[in-house]
Amino acid sequence: MKFFLDTANVSEIKRINELGLVDGVTTNPTIISKEGRDFKEVITEICGLITGPVSAEVIGLDTESMVKEARGIAKWADNVVVKIPMTEDGLRAVNQLSKEGIKTNVTLVFTVAQGLMAAKAGADYVSPFVGRLDDIATDSLALIKNLKQVLTQYNYQTEIIAASIRSLKHVEDVAELGSDIATIPGSLFPKLWSHPLTEAGIQSFLKDWEVFKQ
Ligand code: G3P
Numbered sequence: 001m002k003f004f005l006d007t008a009n010v011s012e013i014k015r016i017n018e019l020g021l022v023d024g025v026t027t028n029p030t031i032i033s034k035e036g037r038d039f040k041e042v043i044t045e046i047c048g049l050i051t052g053p054v055s056a057e058v059i060g061l062d063t064e065s066m067v068k069e070a071r072g073i074a075k076w077a078d079n080v081v082v083k084i085p086m087t088e089d090g091l092r093a094v095n096q097l098s099k100e101g102i103k104t105n106v107t108l109v110f111t112v113a114q115g116l117m118a119a120k121a122g123a124d125y126v127s128p129f130v131g132r133l134d135d136i137a138t139d140s141l142a143l144i145k146n147l148k149q150v151l152t153q154y155n156y157q158t159e160i161i162a163a164s165i166r167s168l169k170h171v172e173d174v175a176e177l178g179s180d181i182a183t184i185p186g187s188l189f190p191k192l193w194s195h196p197l198t199e200a201g202i203q204s205f206l207k208d209w210e211v212f213k214q
Contacts, residue, residue, distance in 0.1 A: 001175045004161060004183035008035045008042050012186030013049055024052035026127070026161065026183040028083065028107065029059065040076060047077030055105045057083035066093035074102045081125065083107045086114050091121040098122025105161065115147040119158035130174065131164035145177045168192060
């Protein structure tokens with residue numbers, strides 16, 4: 001499974017990228033607003049830091065605005081991917097953009113049907129939201145499992161980005177279910193490599209070594 005970082009924080013991206021763990025980055029308007037920086041400036045900087053895809057979301061809601069914004073965003077860097085919301089206008093935009101060779105990530109996906117529509121319209125990535133489904137007591141893992149099965153069954157090349165990941169358990173679960181990608185908040189990422197027993201083990205080895213040396 002590929003790891004994307006769900007952040008626009010450049011320090012977080014640099015830190016985790018140094019470990020060789022960042023296959024891509026995703027952002028959304030909320031994530032960008034947290035950085036308090038110019039949208040184009042921050043996306044361009046991130047695109048220069050990593051070689052993988054970097055998702056930047058449109059704000060417009062009608063097809064014409066989305067396509068116009070997407071064409072502009074696509075010029076910012078070779079590895080930029082335009083994030084489009086899962087609506088009728090969004091699907092029309094994705095269909096048009098795919099014909100122009102502009103890569104898209106369809107976001108705010110909550111059902112298999114939505115994911116299948118996005119793939120069929122020509123999306124390169126589809127982003128089902130795990131945490132937000134859990135918030136309303138709906139089986140988010142069934143969505144990942146079933147969407148993966150359907151896209152594989154019909155040979156779609158569209159990759160699934162499990163988004164709205166909130167816990168280590170989410171990451172392990174979506175990996176087990178065959179999600180192509182999990183996009184993980186920068187604050188959660190260190191929890192993937194940390195374990196209290198690892199830390200306790202290091203401390204006890206060091207203590208024994210000190211005793212041995214005396
Ligand atoms: O990229 C979108 C997604 O990851 C949002 O997560 O935690 O705001 O539901 P969250």
